[in-house]
Every structure is written in C-alpha cells, then in structure tokens.
Amino acid sequence: MLNKDNYCVIMGGGIGSRFWPFSRKTLPKQFLDFFGTGRSLLQQTFDRFSKIIPTENIFIVTNVIYADLVKEQLPELTEGQILLEPARRNTAPCIAWASYHIRALNPKANMVVAPSDHLILKEGEFLEAIKNGLNFVAHSSQLLTLGIKPNRPETGYGYIQIDDHIGNNFYKVKTFTEKPELELAKVFVDSGEFYWNSGIFMWNVNSIIKASEELLPELTAKLAASEEVYATPAEKAFIEEHFPTCPNVSIDFGVMEKADNVFVALGDFGWSDLGTWGSLYDLSDKDTDSNVTLKGDSLLYNSKNNIVALPEGKLAVIEGLEGFLVAEANNVLLICPKDEEHSIRKYVNDAQIKLGEEFI
Numbered sequence: 001m002l003n004k005d006n007y008c009v010i011m012g013g014g015i016g017s018r019f020w021p022f023s024r025k026t027l028p029k030q031f032l033d034f035f036g037t038g039r040s041l042l043q044q045t046f047d048r049f050s051k052i053i054p055t056e057n058i059f060i061v062t063n064v065i066y067a068d069l070v071k072e073q074l075p076e077l078t079e080g081q082i083l084l085e086p087a088r089r090n091t092a093p094c095i096a097w098a099s100y101h102i103r104a105l106n107p108k109a110n111m112v113v114a115p116s117d118h119l120i121l122k123e124g125e126f127l128e129a130i131k132n133g134l135n136f137v138a139h140s141s142q143l144l145t146l147g148i149k150p151n152r153p154e155t156g157y158g159y160i161q162i163d164d165h166i167g168n169n170f171y172k173v174k175t176f177t178e179k180p181e182l183e184l185a186k187v188f189v190d191s192g193e194f195y196w197n198s199g200i201f202m203w204n205v206n207s208i209i210k211a212s213e214e215l216l217p218e219l220t221a222k223l224a225a226s227e228e229v230y231a232t233p234a235e236k237a238f239i240e241e242h243f244p245t246c247p248n249v250s251i252d253f254g255v256m257e258k259a260d261n262v263f264v265a266l267g268d269f270g271w272s273d274l275g276t277w278g279s280l281y282d283l284s285d286k287d288t289d290s291n292v293t294l295k296g297d298s299l300l301y302n303s304k305n306n307i308v309a310l311p312e313g314k315l316a317v318i319e320g321l322e323g324f325l326v327a328e329a330n331n332v333l334l335i336c337p338k339d340e341e342h343s344i345r346k347y348v349n350d351a352q353i354k355l356g357e358e359f360i
Contacts, residue, residue, distance in 0.1 A: 006134050007109050008053040009098045012042050012116035013063040017348045018276050021332035025360050030116040031069050042116045052127050061094045087244035092254040096223050099208050104230035109205040110138045121270025129267045133202040144202040147195030147264040148271045153185035158197035160264050173262040216254045222246050277325050277341050281307040332359050
C-alpha cells in the first residue's frame, strides 16, 4: 500500500532551448518522445513516480501556456493537480508554491521534487532510493538531495562534495559547486568525494517551508498566506497576483547552498539529465563510425561522431562531416559543431531578435 503522506512535485515549465529546433516554446522537450517509446519525458517521469506515490498526490508545476499539453498527456490528473505558473520564476518560487499548496492539503506531507526531463535506466534502484529518502526526511528536519556517482569529468552538471557519513548511504553535504571547467571536473572525479547534483530533492513540507522562510524571506513574503487561500478557489487569483513578483532564483542557490541541514543520498541509477543534444548523443545507439541518427533517415559517407535528427520521412545525405549536429524540425534546420552546442541559446536569441517568434 502506498504511503498517503508522500507527495511528488514534477517541474515541467521550462522551454528547453538547448534542444532547439526540436524543443520549441509551444512544444518544449518535456512533452517530446525522444526515444520512440510512445511516452514523452514528462509521461515517463509520471509513470516512474506513480509506482511509489499515490496518483492523487502527484502534482505538475508548469507554465500556464502548457496547461492543455499536460492535460492531454496526463489525463489521469485532476485540474487541481496541475499548478499553472503565470510567469517563469525559476525553481525556488515553483517549489515554494507547491510546498504551501501541499501543506494545506496535508501538514504531515513528505515531498520528492524532480525535473520532468531526466532519464533513469536503473528504475528499481532509483525508486528504492526515493522510498528510503522519503522515510529519512519523514523522521527528521533535514533537506535531502540525490547525488549520482560520476563516470566521467562532466562539465555540464553541478557537483556535491560529501562530508560525514551518517549511515544507510546518507552523507552530510560539505559543498556545492556549479558546472566546473574540465580540469576541475577531473579533480572532482579523481578525488572520490564529489557526486553529480541530480536536482532531485526530498524533504518534509514543513522543513522546506521553514528553510525557505529563513533563507528567502523576500520570496516567501510574496507567497505565504493563510491556510484559507491554498488548496481553495481563492488560490488561483492569489497566485496570479503574487507569483509574477517573486524573485527569479533557483532552489540550489537560494536554499540548498546556504542551509546547514542539507544531506545527500548517493546512488548510481543510470541517471542522465537530458539537457543537451550532447547528452542525447551519449545515450543513443551509434553506428560503426559513432554516428547517431534520431528519427528520419541518413546516409553518411566518410563521416563520424555526428548526431542527425530529422522529421520522419526525411533523408539526410552527408559526406565528410565529423563531430556535427544536424537537426531539422518544422521550419528550422540547424547545423553546428557538436561541441559548440552551448551556443544554441545564442542562435535562439538571434533568431528571435532578427526574425521574430515564428522560428522559436
């Protein structure tokens, strides 16, 4: 029997601009099926957590413009389980709102908060870690995150340095480090003290609200309200008025890096943050020349280490290309070096400024 005090918040409001041109403002990456499974990244995340969390306790926080997409992809949810942000304000406001909402429903609630775009290959081990973590925070006031054992010096992830071991795979967090340069990432991996920051969190609802009110008073002053507001018809108007004025701050920077009661549970779950074309390339099957073709068809000659993504029914014929991304979706064709994918946001901004919203 599933624990009725356990809740899940799935964050699904991002644009996913690093996956442009596949990910668009009107249909971002969390609503796409990258692996041909028949389920989008958001649906796969919901499927995963619904195995250990009651369906009625799963909430999606997303931008108001994606309301219909969420309802279409997750018809199991009621309208009350879809929290619609009237403006984009990063993860701390998103989590604070969800926490106040859930506390109004159940003041004993324990929460797992997760992005909607992660890939988990070892699902059984992952879900066991989530259950253990929820049990840990149910009996303490600690804030918990999941740390992933690194298998390479990745510069696209944040890192967590572990400190004291308190048993059962839980460690006190010593430091957080944002995405490091390659040489520093190598030092981190070699030390054995650093783990990737998965961006998946667990806490009791009262613990995260207390930490947010202490560390982000300018945020919680906007969202704190009497219990008569949250989980009532008055909530929608309250959020529409106050949420857009919240500071734009991440939960990592605003709370986790500053709190003194942060712990980490360590694991190796075949985890990947599907944040970039490069991460998708790493996870995909490759031909003998290390080329990846996602959807569409390709004929590659004297070419290696490329990733090609086209609409179904289209063919790319490529000669003499090495280390490139070739991606076409709707009215945009993107060709750029694979290791220059950090420039994609610049391409998106330039297209928006020079050509308008049509290509975004």
